[in-house]
Amino acid sequence: MRSFNRLLSTLTLILSLGFIVNASPFTHHSSLISYRQSTPDAYDGKTGHYQSNQRPHASSNDPPVHNEVNISGQVWAFKGKIDTRLALLVKSTSIEDAEARAKDILSxxxxxxxxxxxxSANVSAEARLDIARVVIKVFIDIISTCARLSLKLGAPLVINLLADIDSAFSAYLLVLTNCVSGLxxxxxxLAIYIDAGTIANxxxxGMTQCVKLLSLASLV
Structure with missing residues (x-):
């Protein structure tokens, strides 16, 4: 009887060890799968890439993303485009050429x-001054180019084209000053310090709408 009990205990121990050995790889394997699925580097064996249906979603507690508006950069880019077109405009040899190039400037x-x-942009005082200087320079260049062109091609060009340019640029000034507070x-x-040659031009x-907006009526 005692021998039978010893044999039964031995069999029970062997069976228990067998269950433990068989269960351990599965548990380890499951843990490894769980870990790999929670690690971004493991998706499809491609480091750092998610499939479209596996991309993490932003939490409602994440801070909002703000898109900054670089007004200074836009104004400088605007000046670059206008400078290029004004250089072409002044080289016009006919009213037809001038009209086509003026329409490009208008667009x-x-x-x-x-x-x-x-x-609406929150711009520093230094940036506002920089923006204002660039805009006034563009205004002066437009006046100078159109004055030179009018002498080359005749006054009707000024009457026909300047009204549209005046209207478009004055609208731009209004939008820009609404966008940048204090501009x-x-x-x-700055406009009151425009040189005598520009005032003569x-x-x-004309450019009557821009003149009014920039408080230059008393000088013209």
Missing amino acids: IIEAQSSQLTNL GPILTN LHVV
Whole structure:
């Protein structure tokens, strides 16, 4: 009887060890799968890539992402485009050429106004001054180019084209000053220091809407 009990105990121990050995690989394997599935580097064996249906979703507690509007950069890019077109405009040899190139300038001004509409940018005082200087320089260059072209091709060009350019650029000034708080007074303060040659050109080309916005009526 005692021998039978010893044999039974031995068999029980052997069976228990067998269950433990058989269960251990499965548990380890399951843990490994769980770990690999929770690690981004393990998807499809490609380091750091998720499939479209495996991308992590942002939590509602994540901070919002803000898209900054680089007004200074946009104004400098605008000046670059206008400078290129003004260089072509002044080389026009006929009213037809001038009209086509002036329309190109108009489309650039209108596109820039459209981009800034309903935007509001928090711009530093230094950046506002930089923006104002660039805008006034563009205004002066437009006046100078159109005055030179009017002398080359005749006054009707100024009458026909300048009204559209004046309207488009004045609309751009309004949109820009609405976008950048505090820019309007800086523009008018800089405009009063426009040189005598530019004032003389304003007598030729008009630009009455821009003149009014920049408080230059008393000088023209």
